[in-house]
Amino acid sequence: MARKKITVDHKLEYLAILDEHGKIDDGLDPKLDDNTLLEMHRLMLTTRLLDDRLLAMQRQGKIGTYAPIRGQEAVQIATAMTLTPDDWMLQSFREPGVCYYRGWPIHTIMQFWGGYEEGCTVPEGINDTPICVPVASQFPHVTGVAWAMKIKGKETVALGYIGDGATSEGDFHEALTFAGVYDVPAVFVIVNNQWAISHPREMQTRAATLAQKAGGYGIDGIQVDGNDPLAIYVATTEAVAKARAGGGPTLIEAVTYRLIMHTTADDPKKYRDEADVKVWEKRDPLIRFDQYLRDKGLLDDERDAAMRDEIKKIIKEGVTQYEANRDVDPRDCFKYLYEDVPEELKQQAAEFDAALQREGVTIGH
Amino acid sequence: MPSLNMVKALNLALNEGLREDEDVVIMGEDVGQDEGVFRVTENLLKKYGRDRVIDTPLAEGAIVGTAVGMALYGMKPVCEMQFSGFAYQAYHQIEGHMSRYRNRTRGRYNMPIVVRMPFGGGIRAIEHHSESREALYAHNPGLKMVVCSTPRNARALLLESIRHPDPVIFFEPKAVYRAFKEEVPDEPETMPIGKAQVVREGSDITLISYGAMMRPTLEAAADLTDDDGVSVEVLDLLTVSPLDTETLTKSVAKTGRAVVIHEGPRTCGVGAEVVARIVETCFYHLEAPVRRITGYDVHFPYFAREQAFLPGADRITHAARETLAC
Ligand SMILES: Cc1ncc(C[n+]2csc(CCOP(=O)(O)OP(=O)(O)O)c2C)c(N)n1
Numbered sequence: 001m002a003r004k005k006i007t008v009d010h011k012l013e014y015l016a017i018l019d020e021h022g023k024i025d026d027g028l029d030p031k032l033d034d035n036t037l038l039e040m041h042r043l044m045l046t047t048r049l050l051d052d053r054l055l056a057m058q059r060q061g062k063i064g065t066y067a068p069i070r071g072q073e074a075v076q077i078a079t080a081m082t083l084t085p086d087d088w089m090l091q092s093f094r095e096p097g098v099c100y101y102r103g104w105p106i107h108t109i110m111q112f113w114g115g116y117e118e119g120c121t122v123p124e125g126i127n128d129t130p131i132c133v134p135v136a137s138q139f140p141h142v143t144g145v146a147w148a149m150k151i152k153g154k155e156t157v158a159l160g161y162i163g164d165g166a167t168s169e170g171d172f173h174e175a176l177t178f179a180g181v182y183d184v185p186a187v188f189v190i191v192n193n194q195w196a197i198s199h200p201r202e203m204q205t206r207a208a209t210l211a212q213k214a215g216g217y218g219i220d221g222i223q224v225d226g227n228d229p230l231a232i233y234v235a236t237t238e239a240v241a242k243a244r245a246g247g248g249p250t251l252i253e254a255v256t257y258r259l260i261m262h263t264t265a266d267d268p269k270k271y272r273d274e275a276d277v278k279v280w281e282k283r284d285p286l287i288r289f290d291q292y293l294r295d296k297g298l299l300d301d302e303r304d305a306a307m308r309d310e311i312k313k314i315i316k317e318g319v320t321q322y323e324a325n326r327d328v329d330p331r332d333c334f335k336y337l338y339e340d341v342p343e344e345l346k347q348q349a350a351e352f353d354a355a356l357q358r359e360g361v362t363i364g365h
Numbered sequence: 366m367p368s369l370n371m372v373k374a375l376n377l378a379l380n381e382g383l384r385e386d387e388d389v390v391i392m393g394e395d396v397g398q399d400e401g402v403f404r405v406t407e408n409l410l411k412k413y414g415r416d417r418v419i420d421t422p423l424a425e426g427a428i429v430g431t432a433v434g435m436a437l438y439g440m441k442p443v444c445e446m447q448f449s450g451f452a453y454q455a456y457h458q459i460e461g462h463m464s465r466y467r468n469r470t471r472g473r474y475n476m477p478i479v480v481r482m483p484f485g486g487g488i489r490a491i492e493h494h495s496e497s498r499e500a501l502y503a504h505n506p507g508l509k510m511v512v513c514s515t516p517r518n519a520r521a522l523l524l525e526s527i528r529h530p531d532p533v534i535f536f537e538p539k540a541v542y543r544a545f546k547e548e549v550p551d552e553p554e555t556m557p558i559g560k561a562q563v564v565r566e567g568s569d570i571t572l573i574s575y576g577a578m579m580r581p582t583l584e585a586a587a588d589l590t591d592d593d594g595v596s597v598e599v600l601d602l603l604t605v606s607p608l609d610t611e612t613l614t615k616s617v618a619k620t621g622r623a624v625v626i627h628e629g630p631r632t633c634g635v636g637a638e639v640v641a642r643i644v645e646t647c648f649y650h651l652e653a654p655v656r657r658i659t660g661y662d663v664h665f666p667y668f669a670r671e672q673a674f675l676p677g678a679d680r681i682t683h684a685a686r687e688t689l690a691c
Pocket residue numbers: 094133134135162163164165166167193195196197258262394423447451454
């Protein structure tokens with residue numbers, strides 16, 4: 001008989017490398033080359049400007065309700081950059097930066113928020129899944145894709161994103177349970193922006209961290225400063241490498257902050273103190289990375305302006321493409337439901353067509 | 366009598382439910398501090414406190430599951446599913462326990478729970494926010510399936526549902542939430558669950574609908590009268606399970622013609638059950654085949670296509686005219 005402390009062998013760590021003033025911890029510096037650093041910056045900036053544009057489009061009535069990501073650029077870009085095109089990315093609904101990096105056209109990203117199924121068109125050449133609205137429900141798919149990779153003997157990984165609130169759903173728990181049991185090559189990224197609409201992170205679980213939940217499934221967990229692209233990059237690179245080498249899944253909690261509303265239909269003044277937001281505005285990943293690059297001599301006002309111009313041009317082109325493709329045929333809601341279309345459904349499609357002709361409807365937008 | 370929109374009318378019923386019975390609690394995502402994403406629970410946290418108006422973590426299964434536990438202990442939870450599209454995460458609790466406890470325990474434990482949820486299309490929402498799956502719950506023994514359609518009946522039916530001893534799935538047509546106002550009595554008013562309402566009397570044809578589709582249905586009825594001189598009777602089912610066969614029968618036996626209208630998919634939809642009842646009870650009175658104007662058997666399209674997809678008055682009048690021509 002015994003009564004003693006139980007020791008467990010999974011890891012639980014915290015990692016931060018670049019502080020909010022852009023000062024790096026030399027001992028932890030991953031020493032990325034200049035091009036990679038600049039690319040990281042360009043992508044984060046693209047994500048910010050794309051997000052701003054989508055918000056503006058919502059206000060102009062060009063798209064519907066939009067879920068902005070301001071403040072969460074680092075976790076998107078620094079995780080996505082660790083993947084190869086053969087790896088799989090399974091998104092939640094707040095990952096436009098990841099999508100852009102992976103090769104999703106900007107107009108496709110816009111189409112989802114504009115109310116077009118076309119926004120779920122997975123680009124050729126990559127293996128991603130489209131936006132998933134019911135929170136956490138994509139997480140069992142992450143495990144499933146990774147499990148299939150393992151069964152097929154592939155050296156690829158599946159990486160999925162989830163919000164802090166969504167970790168309360170059964171799907172989160174069940175996905176990680178399976179991932180642990182079958183030791184699959186998956187990386188689970190919790191984007192802890194500290195809010196689930198109006199519900200604060202502390203009321204989501206009594207646990208002090210979300211990363212520690214990994215232990216419950218017998219897998220490694222790491223909490224990172226989610227506004228520090230270098231820490232995220234290092235943690236994700238290690239998790240991906242481990243998964244690729246057959247070392248099993250990892251849970252990464254990136255602690256960041258949702259700097260604006262949950263969606264454009266939300267009013268955060270109802271539930272949070274603007275003073276807290278101000279604190280987090282200073283921790284903005286773009287501010288610290290900008291400073292870091294300037295201190296390193298990699299960035300100055302001129303290069304910054306040139307970069308912004310180039311990005312704005314790319315986004316503008318996306319808007320143009322989006323606007324040029326707004327007229328769609330409502331009839332094609334029948335088109336992709338089955339490979340083998342039942343006779344009854346063909347009749348309904350004909351009935352719909354007749355109704356639209358009577359009503360003089362040719363397009364939808 | 367104040368003139369209220371549906372959101373305010375539902376809020377009134379919740380307030381009355383909380384006020385009259387201390388066993389009533391409200392639980393759901395963002396229902397407290399944020400007062401609900403549609404503001405249906407406005408002021409209730411301020412008034413009744415955190416023990417009675419409960420902001421829960423993000424887990425529908427646990428919202429309904431813990432409500433079942435509370436009900437076992439004698440409480441009367443009113444759960445909010447933020448959108449009906451997220452109630453599947455709670456379906457194992459709804460089907461597996463909430464609908465069964467009374468039966469399983471031979472009447473020992475009843476489940477006086479209400480599960481409210483906004484449903485239906487028309488508000489330019491993203492995927493999983495526009496479906497109409499009332500048939501799923503109507504098909505489920507042990508549940509009452511209520512669908513309000515106007516501010517006044519929303520208040521009356523919700524208050525009745527809160528007082529009801531058995532579990533009620535309460536569908537709120539979100540397209541109607543702020544669409545119009547109606548006079549709602551000051552004094553608590555209820556309407557019986559399981560009773561349909563004749564909202565327009567007529568003798569040539571019966572149009573049967575519920576929820577947000579009541580508006581195009583009434584519009585079609587007015588058009589048919591104005592343009593074709595037809596006398597149209599309109600029924601609002603209000604409860605889709607148990608279905609009010611008596612009111613249906615009375616109306617269709619009189620008119621001999623009927624069209625059923627709903628947003629949800631056609632196959633095994635509420636319309637199918639309505640038609641079956643009509644055939645069972647009014648077969649010899651029928652002058653024409655009963656028609657259904659419904660959503661098609663496909664997933665509800667993203668919102669760029671939704672207006673074209675949703676049945677409107679045109680489709681209803683067209684079907685009615687064909688029925689009348691028989
Ligand atoms: C299963 C489910 N329930 C409810 C919702 C409605 N909803 C959309 S986002 C959200 C909050 C999500 O919070 P979190 O997981 O932290 O992600 P974040 O929005 O912060 O990115 C809720 C409740 C949903 N989409 N899916």
